[in-house]
Amino acid sequence: MAVTTLEKLDGTTNAGNLPWYLKDLYKYLGGFAVITVIYVGLRLYQGAYAVATGLDSTLPEYDAYWMRLFYGELITLMSFTAGLWSYLWFTRDRNPAALTPKAELRRHFALTMWISIYTFAVYWAGSYFAEQDNSWHQVVIRDTPFTANHIVVFYFSFPFYIMMGGSAWLYARTRLPTFAQGISLPLTLAVFGPFMILVSVGFNEWGHTFWFREEFFAAPIHWGFVIGGWFALAVGGILLQEVARMTELLDKLEDAS
Amino acid sequence: MTTNPAELAAQPYSGEKARLSRHFDYLILVLAFFLYIGSFHLNVALTVGDWDFWLDWKDRQWWPLITPLMMITFPAAVQSLLWERFRLPMGATLCMCCLLIGSWITRVFAYHYWNYFPINMVLPATMLPSALVLDVILMLTNSMTFTAIFGSAAFALLFYPSNWPMFGMFHVPVEYGGAQLTIADLFGFQYIRAGMPEYLRIIERGTLRTYGQYATPLASFFSALLCTLMYTLWWHLGKWFATVRYLKKI
Numbered sequence: 322m323a324v325t326t327l328e329k330l331d332g333t334t335n336a337g338n339l340p341w342y343l344k345d346l347y348k349y350l351g352g353f354a355v356i357t358v359i360y361v362g363l364r365l366y367q368g369a370y371a372v373a374t375g376l377d378s379t380l381p382e383y384d385a386y387w388m389r390l391f392y393g394e395l396i397t398l399m400s401f402t403a404g405l406w407s408y409l410w411f412t413r414d415r416n417p418a419a420l421t422p423k424a425e426l427r428r429h430f431a432l433t434m435w436i437s438i439y440t441f442a443v444y445w446a447g448s449y450f451a452e453q454d455n456s457w458h459q460v461v462i463r464d465t466p467f468t469a470n471h472i473v474v475f476y477f478s479f480p481f482y483i484m485m486g487g488s489a490w491l492y493a494r495t496r497l498p499t500f501a502q503g504i505s506l507p508l509t510l511a512v513f514g515p516f517m518i519l520v521s522v523g524f525n526e527w528g529h530t531f532w533f534r535e536e537f538f539a540a541p542i543h544w545g546f547v548i549g550g551w552f553a554l555a556v557g558g559i560l561l562q563e564v565a566r567m568t569e570l571l572d573k574l575e576d577a578s
Numbered sequence: 579m580t581t582n583p584a585e586l587a588a589q590p591y592s593g594e595k596a597r598l599s600r601h602f603d604y605l606i607l608v609l610a611f612f613l614y615i616g617s618f619h620l621n622v623a624l625t626v627g628d629w630d631f632w633l634d635w636k637d638r639q640w641w642p643l644i645t646p647l648m649m650i651t652f653p654a655a656v657q658s659l660l661w662e663r664f665r666l667p668m669g670a671t672l673c674m675c676c677l678l679i680g681s682w683i684t685r686v687f688a689y690h691y692w693n694y695f696p697i698n699m700v701l702p703a704t705m706l707p708s709a710l711v712l713d714v715i716l717m718l719t720n721s722m723t724f725t726a727i728f729g730s731a732a733f734a735l736l737f738y739p740s741n742w743p744m745f746g747m748f749h750v751p752v753e754y755g756g757a758q759l760t761i762a763d764l765f766g767f768q769y770i771r772a773g774m775p776e777y778l779r780i781i782e783r784g785t786l787r788t789y790g791q792y793a794t795p796l797a798s799f800f801s802a803l804l805c806t807l808m809y810t811l812w813w814h815l816g817k818w819f820a821t822v823r824y825l826k827k828i
Binding site for chain 1: 591594595597598599601602605606608609610612613615616617619620621623624625626627628629631652655656659663680681683684687688689691692693695771772773774775778815816819820821822823824825826827828
C-alpha cells in the first residue's frame with residue numbers, strides 16, 4: 322500500500338497490530354537475527370576448518386579456506402557499506418522541520434534500534450571474537466597478520482560495527498531535526514571512537530612483528546583497542562539527548578488511552 | 579486540580595504515553611546489555627585479561643591488586659550516568675552482570691569447545707558481590723565521595739573472599755617431578771599455551787612473597803587505595819562521555 326504524504330508526516334502507519342511508534346520492530350528483530358546467523362556461521366566455519374587448514378599461512382589450503390574468506394568479506398562489506406550509506410543519504414528527509422511529533426517520536430525509536438543493532442555488532446567484535454583471539458593464539462604461533470581468527474575479528478567484525486555505527490549516525494543526521502540542526506557530540510564520539518579500534522589494528526600488528534611469539538593480552542600494544550572502547554560510554558549522552566527531545570514531543574501529544 | 583508547578587511536573591504518564599515510555603525502556607535495556615558486554619569486556623580483557631583467563635595466573639600478589647582496579651572503571655562511569663541522571667542504583671551491578679555473561683560465553687565456546695582448554699582452567703573471577711555493595715553504598719549515601727572512599731574500598735577488599743570458594747581448591751600444593759607446585763601451576767604446565775612462555779606469567783614477583791600469608795591482604799588493601807582514585811577518575815570520565823553537547827562542525 323502506498324504511503325501518503327500525510328501519513329508519512331503523521332508517522333501513524335504501522336505494521337500489523339504494533340503501536341505506531343514500533344513500526345520498525347520487525348526490521349529491528351530481523352537485524353538481530355541476520356547478525357546472529359552471520360556470526361554463528363563464522364564461528365562454525367572456524368570450528369570446522371581452523372585446526373585442519375588454518376595453522377600455517379604458507380600452505381595452499383590456507384589460501385583456499387582463509388584468504389578467500391578474507392577477500393569475500395572485504396567485497397561484501399564494501400558493497401554493503403556503500404549501498405547502505407548511499408541509501409540513507411539519498412532518501413534523506415529534505416524538510417525534517419515539518420515532521421509531526423508522532424513521526425519524530427517514531428524516528429527516535431528507529432534511531433534507538435539502529436544504535437541497539439550497532440551495540441549488538443560491538444558485542445560480537447569487542448567481547449566474543451576479541452577474547453577468542455587470545456584462545457587461538459595459544460594454539461597457533463602467528464606467521465601472518467591474517468590468522469584464522471583475525472580474518473573474522475579484525476577484518477570483518479570491526480568494519481561491520483563501523484558500518485552499523487555510521488548508519489546510525491547518518492540516520493540521525495538526515496532524519497531527526499535535533500540531530501540535523503547540530504552535530505551531536507556524544508553520537509559522534511560513540512561512532513568515531515570505536516572506529517579508531519580498527520585503526521589500532523595497525524599498531525597491534527606492527528608491535529607483534531617484535532613479539533610474534535607472545536600473546537600477553539594486557540600488553541601496552543593492545544591499549545589502543547582499550548581506549549577506543551571507552552568511547553562507547555558516549556552512548557549515554559545520546560540517550561540523554563533523545564530523552565530530552567522525546568519528553569518535549571510527548572508533551573505536544575494529546576493524551577490517549 | 580493542582581496549581582503547584584512542582585506537582586504538575588511530577589505527574590507520571592498514563593495511557594499511550596506510559597506504554598510508549600515503557601517500550602522505550604525495553605529498547606534501552608537491550609541496547610545497554612550488548613553495549614556494556616562489548617565495551618566493558620574488551621576493556622577488562624585487554625588490561626587484566628590474562629589474570630582472569632588462566633587459573634595459574636590467579637596469584638596472591640597481582641590478581642587481587644589489578645582485577646578490582648581495572649574492573650571498577652566502567653561501573654563508576656555507568657553509575658555516574660544512571661544514578662545522577664536517572665536515579666537508578668544499578669550501574670555497577672549491570673556492568674558486572676554484562677561482563678560475566680560475556681566472559682562465560684567466550685570461555686565456554688572459544689576456549690573450551692574450540693581449543694579444548696578445561697573449563698576449570700579458564701573460569702572467570704566474579705566481582706558481583708563487590709558491585710552489589712558498591713551500588714548499595716551509592717544508593718544509601720547518595721554521595722560520590724563516600725562511595726569513592728568506602729564503596730571502592732569494599733569493592734576491592736571483597737574480591738578475594740568472594741572468589742576464594744571457587745579458586746581455593748586449585749591452590750592446594752602438590753609434589754610433581756620433585757618440585758612443589760599448586761594444582762593451578764600443574765594445569766598451566768599440562769595444557770601448553772603456544773603464545774605464553776613461562777617468563778610471561780606475571781605472578782608472585784619480588785620480595786612481597788616472603789611476607790607469606792600477609793601478601794594477599796596487603797595486595798587487597800593497596801587495591802582498595804588505588805580503587806578509590808580510579809573510581810573518582812572514572813566517575814568524571816563517565817560524566818564527560820555522557821555529554822549532551824551539539825557541535826557546529828567536526
